[in-house]
Amino acid sequence: MIEDDIYRTSSQFRIWSFTEDSLKQLRATTNTIASERVRAALRRAREARQSAAPSAAGTPTANQSGSEADGKGPGERIIECLTPEEEQELVRYYCEKTVELGETYKPPMPTIVRATAIQYLRRFYLTNSPMTYHPKSIMACALFLATKTDNYYMSLRQFAAGIPGDTTQEDVIAPEFLIMQSLRFTFDVRHPFRGLEGGIMELQAISQGLGQPSPLQPQQTPEDLRRGLSSIPPAPNASSSQSLNDRLARAHHTTREILKSAAQMTDAYFLYTPSQIWLSAFFLADKPLAEFYLDTKIGGPLSSLRTKLLTTLTNCSNLLSAYKPLSTDPEQMKTLRRIAKKLYHCQNPEKANIAGQKRIPAAAMSSGAATAAGTPVAGGGSGESGAESEMERLAKKRKLEGGGSSGTKADDMFGGELVTQRNKQQGPTSHPEAG
Amino acid sequence: MAVSPLVSHSPSAASSSPAKLRAANVRSSATKPENASSHQPSQNTDRELTEQLNDEVRQKYVKDKRLGEGTYAVVFLGRLRTDPSSFVAIKKIKVNAEYKDGLSMDAIREVKYLQELSHPNIIALHDVFSSKDQNLNLVLEYLPLGDLEMLIKDGNVHYGAADVKAWMGMLARGVWFCHENFILHRDIKPNNLLIASDGEVKLADFGLARSFADPYLNMTHQVITRWYRPPELLYGARQYSGVVDVWSMGMVFAELLLRVPFVAGNTDLDQISKICEAFGTPTEENWPGVSKLPNYIAPDRNHLVPTQGRDFFLRQFPNAGPVGADLLMSMCTLDPRKRKTACEVLQHIWWTSEPRPTDKHDLPRKSGGTRKMGDDLTRRGGEIDENAFKNAARKLDFSAM
Numbered sequence: 001m002i003e004d005d006i007y008r009t010s011s012q013f014r015i016w017s018f019t020e021d022s023l024k025q026l027r028a029t030t031n032t033i034a035s036e037r038v039r040a041a042l043r044r045a046r047e048a049r050q051s052a053a054p055s056a057a058g059t060p061t062a063n064q065s066g067s068e069a070d071g072k073g074p075g076e077r078i079i080e081c082l083t084p085e086e087e088q089e090l091v092r093y094y095c096e097k098t099v100e101l102g103e104t105y106k107p108p109m110p111t112i113v114r115a116t117a118i119q120y121l122r123r124f125y126l127t128n129s130p131m132t133y134h135p136k137s138i139m140a141c142a143l144f145l146a147t148k149t150d151n152y153y154m155s156l157r158q159f160a161a162g163i164p165g166d167t168t169q170e171d172v173i174a175p176e177f178l179i180m181q182s183l184r185f186t187f188d189v190r191h192p193f194r195g196l197e198g199g200i201m202e203l204q205a206i207s208q209g210l211g212q213p214s215p216l217q218p219q220q221t222p223e224d225l226r227r228g229l230s231s232i233p234p235a236p237n238a239s240s241s242q243s244l245n246d247r248l249a250r251a252h253h254t255t256r257e258i259l260k261s262a263a264q265m266t267d268a269y270f271l272y273t274p275s276q277i278w279l280s281a282f283f284l285a286d287k288p289l290a291e292f293y294l295d296t297k298i299g300g301p302l303s304s305l306r307t308k309l310l311t312t313l314t315n316c317s318n319l320l321s322a323y324k325p326l327s328t329d330p331e332q333m334k335t336l337r338r339i340a341k342k343l344y345h346c347q348n349p350e351k352a353n354i355a356g357q358k359r360i361p362a363a364a365m366s367s368g369a370a371t372a373a374g375t376p377v378a379g380g381g382s383g384e385s386g387a388e389s390e391m392e393r394l395a396k397k398r399k400l401e402g403g404g405s406s407g408t409k410a411d412d413m414f415g416g417e418l419v420t421q422r423n424k425q426q427g428p429t430s431h432p433e434a435g
Numbered sequence: 436m437a438v439s440p441l442v443s444h445s446p447s448a449a450s451s452s453p454a455k456l457r458a459a460n461v462r463s464s465a466t467k468p469e470n471a472s473s474h475q476p477s478q479n480t481d482r483e484l485t486e487q488l489n490d491e492v493r494q495k496y497v498k499d500k501r502l503g504e505g506t507y508a509v510v511f512l513g514r515l516r517t518d519p520s521s522f523v524a525i526k527k528i529k530v531n532a533e534y535k536d537g538l539s540m541d542a543i544r545e546v547k548y549l550q551e552l553s554h555p556n557i558i559a560l561h562d563v564f565s566s567k568d569q570n571l572n573l574v575l576e577y578l579p580l581g582d583l584e585m586l587i588k589d590g591n592v593h594y595g596a597a598d599v600k601a602w603m604g605m606l607a608r609g610v611w612f613c614h615e616n617f618i619l620h621r622d623i624k625p626n627n628l629l630i631a632s633d634g635e636v637k638l639a640d641f642g643l644a645r646s647f648a649d650p651y652l653n654m655t656h657q658v659i660t661r662w663y664r665p666p667e668l669l670y671g672a673r674q675y676s677g678v679v680d681v682w683s684m685g686m687v688f689a690e691l692l693l694r695v696p697f698v699a700g701n702t703d704l705d706q707i708s709k710i711c712e713a714f715g716t717p718t719e720e721n722w723p724g725v726s727k728l729p730n731y732i733a734p735d736r737n738h739l740v741p742t743q744g745r746d747f748f749l750r751q752f753p754n755a756g757p758v759g760a761d762l763l764m765s766m767c768t769l770d771p772r773k774r775k776t777a778c779e780v781l782q783h784i785w786w787t788s789e790p791r792p793t794d795k796h797d798l799p800r801k802s803g804g805t806r807k808m809g810d811d812l813t814r815r816g817g818e819i820d821e822n823a824f825k826n827a828a829r830k831l832d833f834s835a836m
Contacts, residue, residue, distance in 0.1 A: 006616060009553045030484055037483075127484040148543050151645055151654075156536040169535070176537040177569045182485045185563035185571070187547040194649065 007273060011186035016123055018270045026126055027084040034129030034348070035081035041350045042079050081346045082131055086339045091125045092265050093326050093336055094135035098143055099264075105162045109143070110152055111260055112191060117146035118264045119189045124182045132348045133175065140167060141175045149187040189269075192259050192278035199282065199293060200252045203229065206296070207244050217300045225296065232288045247289065254285035262323035272316045276309075280316035492564040496574060498525055507541065513574065522577040523561060527570055541642035542571060548618050548641045549573075556609030558629060558639040578639075579632050580800050583687070584625035587694050594799045596754055599691045600785070601792035602628075603684070605636035610684060611777040613638070614677040617647045621658040623683035625690060634795035648674070659683055661706050662696045666717060667771050669707050671730035678774040685766030692752045692763075707732065714769055715742035722770035742769065758785045 007013055018026070082090070095118045102109035102117070120142040121135065144159050146152075160169040180187075205211050211225035230244060235251070242250075258281040263269070268277050282290040298306050326332045482490070499512040502524065513525040528542045549560035559576040566572055583602060586592050606628060613620050621643040629637045643658050653673035659665070665682030667675055689697035698713050700706025711717070716734045717725045721742045725731060748760035755763060762785045768774040775783075786792070 009551070011550045033484055127488070132483065144537070148537070148540060149547055151648070153540065173535075173537045177565070180538065180571075181489055181565055184485075184488065185546050186550045187543060188551050197649070 580630035670728035
């Protein structure tokens, strides 16, 4: 079992493999911490605003400062945070967008680079919340990092120029360190694609009478294998006249498409190994063919192992087949718009500008790092109060827009070009933050 | 941990270094959730989960004195906070103000591959953490006995065939493990082969490493230090395999035997002609397809050197013995398709024929004797030790290649 041993030393197994329960628990913890921090940050913003302008009109909190002290006033109630499930939906949407972004380059980025970027995003959001760092500001950097780690290197200038809209190089690179730290400095992602290619090559060899017998069934001849392959039942929903080569090509293609979509957008990588993932996808593409392939590997004396493996593969297949792309499903898009609208009100104002945080760890920031941000703060006397007032302005803006206009904003965000929207959205917050 | 096919005795698995044992626990692969979910984050919600995890790692180590500095990194001696007698090397990557594209490729490659490779003959990366100002710190295995280059060059160090066999065995197992994990090292040479306090050789410097490309995809040929670069790369091949590293291993083997670099060209062109002189001129006959390589230079028909046979290797490397000469020849076969793979190298009968490889604890070492690592540090700079430290630090500096 030497290959299994090697896989167990990989960072994908050591750090990024979970049971369903442990995955759920981790996401819940991340969500709890982020929610508390959002509430605290918004409370700080509100308090700052009150002390700066006690008679501010139009903010409901101004009249209820008494009940607010215990943190349960009406002001508090309107900060409704995202649930872990909502966070996951949102991240999934940006994973789909990552595929699109990779497509815009000429030539389009390789599948593997995009897949790595998606897994970076998914890993990032296991310990970070979209309420803290909006996926739209993390996504491009995750893709750029993937070009570096997957040997598809292009310069930052070239990369930024390829993004629709006016995203700057600084916008792209700002969260790089944050992402690397969240990835716990593990960059290797083990994908199921290579295993698929190998399996298809083996099946092609078998079909040509060049198959290698399994070490467990040495009595098999290449001719036995070839005969076995040509006598498997036809694939469901395929014409009976289909040649074996066509069938292999078709199964190959279908499997690959599943690996490019469902395998990326679900928790498959967190819950299953690369070979389990491609075999599960292969089962979905052409079950009789997949069963034959499995038999060449662990038929005969290993039938109990086969049963065990089939259970795992079935679970993984179910996960994969349950995936529906968001952008083509009006029902899911509706939910997503609601989540985006909700996020608009519970985005942590202190983390809105990642570029401003660059090289300032959070610990230093909490002790008045407004000065460290380096840029003069609009309207501020001292750095501290200036930044506070900026935050206050932001929070106020949110509240004022709470009624209707933010709805359009949220709609905007999911129509048209994503990154242009990103800049629009970031516009008001692109000042050094405090805190 | 996976075991090489030909580890006759495996003392390497049980290290005498306490730091390593502890690291083995840290990187334990037996239990599934080493991951974040097993952490119970404190109720201090002022720090994000990621930051809390990073703090935990950082606080495991105490930085001690500086061991060396290059343009790319500074290397410090470090200790485990809980056990100050366990040493590590902490390599702090300098943030390059000139480089605007984020973390450099060297650093990314090194971190990426060392995170995946856990083997007695590959330098261990115990941890990575960020310190203030977003500096990247790699916590590496502490290797205080310098490198193979030091030993080769020092005329006062005497060694024989059994010692060469021990060193080559450790190198071959390290390279085999890289390839087994689909990773090409692409810079094997004596000064990237560091030596642990127990004599174990460790493959270091993964700044040029990469995973195998998928079939038909190109890779760069501008890799591997010239004297150790195989002919296919000198001819500009963009698609190549693990046997590029095997050629380098062959060159290290030859250098260990001769105590000078075997084919040391001044330029890439000179390197090609020296290889031709030494091993024979590559032609379509001995290497089908060679003339199609982008930088292939048609040989002068009047100066064709025939491919060298066993006799040549025996003559050139008498101290290798006939079996050793045969192994060396199979590692420096011109045609990469005919060259042995790392796995085949390990299956060669040389390893099991006489003399048996020296036990790693008894291998010649430059600082002499079996001093404790702690002594090296408390003593005030003995000259040899000072060099050893400088050397170790320099080797960890990837810009110096």
